[in-house]
């Protein structure tokens with residue numbers, strides 16, 4: 001079996017405590033993903049910790065420093081399966097420094113309203129991301145409901 005590729009991504013929220021919006025990014029390459037929306041992030045380098053890779057990628061791609069919140073549980077240690085060779089772990093995150101700009105790999109960034117599930121799911125996501133986005137919306141809704149009742 002070929003070696004598995006570990007990818008990491010961030011669901012960057014306007015607030016980890018009271019999330020209302022999420023920052024999504026539109027890819028420019030490769031051709032099969034150009035024009036599709038994704039969680040900013042990238043591949044983990046050999047010997048690198050996943051969280052460190054995510055901080056590095058977000059600095060390189062968006063020019064921001066973040067605070068990581070909980071990981072979105074995927075049921076597998078390697079995270080969400082993207083294809084036969086790659087899986088992605090996804091963390092919630094909040095920007096602590098910098099204004100996000102599409103410095104590398106993206107041509108547009110957008111803050112989407114998390115209460116408008118139709119609009120979020122209506123974006124042209126990389127196909128493998130749809131179940132992740134659905135799980136994320138579900139988990140954030142439960143979080144809001146929980147915090148609303150406690």
Ligand SMILES: Nc1nc2c([nH]c(=O)n2[C@H]2C[C@H](O)[C@@H](COP(=O)(O)OP(=O)(O)OP(=O)(O)O)O2)c(=O)[nH]1
Pocket residue numbers: 007008009033037038039040041042043044057082086088105126128129
């Ligand atoms: N970053 C990111 N990659 C995703 C998502 N969904 C998805 O299928 N992928 C795929 C696309 C790529 O095949 C792979 C991530 O590779 P990448 O091109 O972002 O990684 P990288 O920045 O380290 O790039 P490189 O060094 O290989 O040029 O995972 C997603 O939401 N975010």
